Amino acid sequence: GAVVSQHPSWVICKSGTSVKIECRSLDFQATTMFWYRQFPKQSLMLMATSNEGSKATYEQGVEKDKFLINHASLTLSTLTVTSAHPEDSSFYICSAKVTRTEAFFGQGTRLTVV
Amino acid sequence: GDSVTQMEGPVTLSEEAFLTINCTYTATGYPSLFWYVQYPGEGLQLLLKATKADDKGSNKGFEATYRKETTSFHLEKGSVQVSDSAVYFCALSGGSRDDKIIFGKGTRLHILP
Numbered sequence: 205g206a207v208v209s210q211h212p213s214w215v216i217c218k219s220g221t222s223v224k225i226e227c228r229s230l231d232f233q234a235t236t237m238f239w240y241r242q243f244p245k246q247s248l249m250l251m252a253t254s255n256e257g258s259k260a261t262y263e264q265g266v267e268k269d270k271f272l273i274n275h276a277s278l279t280l281s282t283l284t285v286t287s288a289h290p291e292d293s294s295f296y297i298c299s300a301k302v303t304r305t306e307a308f309f310g311q312g313t314r315l316t317v318v
Numbered sequence: 319g320d321s322v323t324q325m326e327g328p329v330t331l332s333e334e335a336f337l338t339i340n341c342t343y344t345a346t347g348y349p350s351l352f353w354y355v356q357y358p359g360e361g362l363q364l365l366l367k368a369t370k371a372d373d374k375g376s377n378k379g380f381e382a383t384y385r386k387e388t389t390s391f392h393l394e395k396g397s398v399q400v401s402d403s404a405v406y407f408c409a410l411s412g413g414s415r416d417d418k419i420i421f422g423k424g425t426r427l428h429i430l431p
Contacts, residue, residue: 210361238418247407247423248362297361299419305350305369307411307419309362 207231208300210310217288217317225283225313227298233278234300239271242295242312254281288317320345324408324422331398332430339393339425341382341408349410351375351384351391352419356405365393365406400429 207230217223227237235256240248252273253261260273270292272284281300285292298310324341331337343351353365353375366375371386380395391408408422 245426248421250418250420253418299362301411301417304417305367305411307352307364309354312361 208298208308208310210298210313212313213311214314215316217315219289219317220287222284222286223288223315225285225296225298225315227281227283227300227310229279229300229308232300232302234281234302235278236301237275237281238299238307239273239281239283240297240299242297244295248297251283256281285315288315290317293317320349320410320412320420322408322410322420322422324406324425327405327424327426328428329425330428330430333400334397335429337393337395337398337402337427339406339408339427341391341393341422343389343391343408343410345389345410345412347412349412351382352409352411353380353382353391353393354407354409354421356407356424358404362407398427398429400431403427403429 209228211226237254239251242248251266254273254275256275262268275281293316297312299307301307321344350369352367354362355365356362366377368375368384374383382391382393405424405426407424409419411417411419
């Protein structure tokens with residue numbers, strides 16, 4: 205079946221540095237990918253919709269300058285957390301739809317900012 | 319806007335008990351409905367789905383029926399196992415491939431041996 209690969213699976217960074225998370229669709233093309241954030245024991249909060257070749261669409265309350273999204277090809281979207289701070293520590297998950305009714309999720313990236 | 323409401327957890331059951339996790343939704347149009355499962359420290363896995371009214375999704379002994387009249391998609395399993403312990407998310411998505419998936423808050427399930 206279709207696979208969405210997310211990398212890295214975990215990362216620890218110092219406060220003030222930037223971290224890039226990659227999301228790849230391995231055997232299908234994805235014009236649209238989605239980025240979610242999940243706090244411990246909570247649901248997935250949609251951060252933004254990543255559109256290939258155009259600007260991402262951010263959900264209300266999500267800082268676009270803080271969470272930079274680039275969807276440069278049909279198989280790759282990246283999320284960069286800029287000037288990370290401890291409150292950005294979270295589990296980030298990407299998703300892509302294969303068809304209108306079928307979505308696959310990456311394994312998730314656990315970010316810890318120290 | 320569209321939304322999903324599911325029962326609060328945690329839910330604790332003994333092995334072989336009957337499971338129901340309630341889920342209701344609000345949506346315009348005719349969304350597709352999903353149940354996802356998340357095991358500790360992992361990403362999400364699709365458990366089952368239904369794309370139109372009266373459809374029944376099923377997988378691994380779990381079932382859910384798309385009820386348009388009650389806007390519900392309750393998850394059921396006749397006999398749970400310890401390995402079913404996880405967090406379950408009800409979700410919906412619109413009819414387009416570009417439509418985002420909206421999740422409920424999740425229900426944590428603990429199965430005792």
